[in-house]
Amino acid sequence: MLTLHCPYCGVDADETDLHAGGEAHLTRFGPGASDDDFEGYLFTRKNPKGVHFERWRHAYGCGKWFLAARCTATLEVFATYSAQTVAPPADVRAAITAKRPDWSWGDLS
Amino acid sequence: MSNAISALEGRAVAGDVTVTDMGLQGMISLRGDLSDKALTKVCKSVTGADAPKPLQMSVAGASGFGWMSPDEALLLVPYNVVRDGLASINNALSGQHFLASNVSDARAHIVVSGAYADEVIAKVSPVDMHPDSFAIGDFRRSHLGQVAAAFWKSDANTFHVICFRSVADYVFDLLAASAKAGPVGYTS
Ligand SMILES: [Zn+2]
Secondary structure, three states: OOEEEOOOOOOEEEHHHOEEEEEOOOOOOOOOOOHHHHHHHHHOOOOOOOEEEEEEEOOOOOOOEEEEEEEOOOOOEEEEEEOOOOOOOHHHHHHHHHHOOOOOEOOEO | OOOOOOOOOOOEEOOOEEEEEOOOOEEEEEEOOOOOHHHHHHHHHHHOOOOOOOOEEEEEOOEEEEEEEOOEEEEEEOHHHHHHHHHHHHHHOOOOOOEEEEOHHHEEEEEEEEOOHHHHHHOOOOOOOOOOOOOOOEEEEEEEOOEEEEEEEEEOOEEEEEEEHHHHHHHHHHHHHHHHOOOOOOOO
């Protein structure tokens, strides 16, 4: 069972209070984008074994979307943080590096 | 004028832990900037309750001022003064970015009271109801069984539950069944 700390209301929310929103930090390709970029935005997702960044919504609680960094293999949660970010903040990356020194995710490491 | 009735029409189940429909309950849902002084001031004048801390329900007599999210409050007032309360809010916050609505008839208000009332809730929600974790005045939005609900602790053995009207019957029966099944020894 997954427990994620909601950075908006401060509750350690049970998985059953949450709604999964898929991969975090997507770049939106909309009108004017190439077909390949648009297809990638719609359909191409990472599926890592290990460090991953995801969107979650505290659906039954305060209703806010937030982001989480966790390990898909062990369910260890490294950090949860504001959805008003375009990339994982430095403290979140440091928390991951402390546990998984050789982690990488897309262009990040 | 229609004859307003609550979803459960005053239903009650007796026992070591009682489950009781509180009947018609005035409720105002307010979205806006909760750190705004004008907003907290008018909410206090409508409910008589001080502004709540996050995850708290501030109670004053039969009224209350609850923290629902960083930008949402739930005001509890007697059913017959909701219109006046809404008028006060709309007047005080005129020109600001906010939304206040009368949700009284969209919801139900049920009270769970008795020696192991905390366990009656704990058995059907993911919230840690141990007194060390959930204190008097604490207010949580979560789910009871399959449906969304919010609840707060008004004294050591009393919990107030708010749910949508359409699922009031389910929530009442769920709480009554949980009460009837007895304590499990987690919080005592
Ligand atoms: Zn939350």
